[in-house]
Amino acid sequence: MDPVAYVMVAVVLFAIGSVGVLISRNIIILFMSVELALNAANLVIMAFAKAHGVTDGHVIVFFMLTVAAAEAAVGLAMIITLFRNRGTINIDRFSLLKW
């Protein structure tokens, strides 16, 4: 199997995620962009695992999904706290500390 096509798709997804992180103003959308970038990396790992014919990649992806879930749990909890205290999740409003 040639992984190039899959890698191309993943690179495009990663680029969309990165651009999303840089330009979006809403923290939820920002977080979704980060997740998109992470999953693009998972796609690359899967494509290469298939190409090399090793199962290591499948295991890695499971671990990374778990890690991403833990990260999302902490991150969303913090977003909720922020919304309770400030009433907004627009990133432009968070300038108490000089960015």
Next chain:
Amino acid sequence: MNYSELLAIDFRLIGPELALAIATCVIMLIASRRWARMAAPLLALAGLAVSGALALTQLATPATGFADMVTNDGFGTIFKLISVAVAIVTVFLGYRYFVVKQLDKPEYYALLLIATLGMMVMANSSNLIVILIGLEIMSVPLYALAGFNRRSLESNESGIKYFLIGAFATGFTLMGIAFLFGATASTDLRDIVNQFNAYRANAEAYLLLGTALTLVGFAFKIAAVPFHSWVPDVYQGAPTPVTAFFSVGPKAAAFAALIRIFDFGLGEIPGIEVAFGILAILTMTVGNVLAIRQDNIKRMLAYSSIAHAGYILVALAAGGQPAISAAVFYLIAYAVFNLGAFAVLTVLETRSGKRSDYREFAGLSKGHPYLAVALALFMFALSGFPPTVGFFGKYYIFSAVVNEGISANNGFLIALAIIGVLNSFISVYYYLRVVKTSYFDTTDGAYDRAQVSPAVTFVVALMAVGTLGLGIFPEQLLSLTRSAVFVFL
């Protein structure tokens, strides 16, 4: 791996990590009890002490296990000991601060222990995926710790900024590891080293791309310029003892992983030395120049931690055993005097409404003469005056880099060392401004004295003794780091 291999697993290899995991579980189980506020710090200290003792026994017996996922070599074990020591100091340093700010929840200690566990996992593996999982075990509790003061808007903001940048950086690291996996069909650094030339001939593009992306991900974690913009905000907003922990613990662990990946695993990649050199120049210069114009000492120390990461990157650019052992020496030295400086800040911030601006330090020498002396000592160490350990840290790094440059006939390395020395001259200005403020500036009214708890006194005294003691006898520590770096499994 078959069944008999599974039975033969030696759990002593992860003894220190298990001790921390068990202590964390116990703290979380008792967290709802009323007496947990008293018990949690004691339990945390007990867990850390057991973990440190187990790590000490590993120092003598390097070994690998868990299907080569765990590498207990001297290098990793030294970082285990650093992690434990930093966490113990943080517990002492923060106790009174958290009581005064009504934040003394058992969860704080649980999060601290998990972060320490992650640092250990990260430093103790030659497998890229285990390193990444260790990085995440470390980072996720750190996001929560940065935002630990839920009622403070600044702490909220610090946590969310750290979280978003950290998760984004993880994306880069994972993408990099994915491409390295694509180029080599393995995530084990020893495999990559052994068959480097074959891999390079087959898939050089993937290898280079993977290296670059991994480097970007780690550059975020060690706060190298241009990936540093989160550092001052996160350091300023987080509770001060947590900032103290951030500035030394996770940084040391990230450097451990960086050294293992780039100086051991991927050292043969063309151009890696120049990439590290440019990162080092940018990091030192930008960190020092921006530190000058800060009005808040926590922010100043944040930029200073960026600059210090730059000095260590100089050593990493040179590579080789003398430079790397100097880098490890510097990480230990920096931990000692930076924790000391943050301990003084923590005491002064227990006064109400204080946030560590320079002007709050006016009159310190009258109000707290001993703290003022200690703070001055730590500032002299940060700027690298003899006979503090800060001087020897810088001296070992720059001399190792110059020697490497001369023997390899590499002018770039010598230029790096010169830029590093010039930078440490710049840094003298803003460190001594703290000393000047605390000794020569006067307050308008009476000095607002803080209550100094015995725990913090202990930390300040210990760090002051360490700063001077290691400055007078630096050879002992250096020989320890040399022997540690020599044993890469």
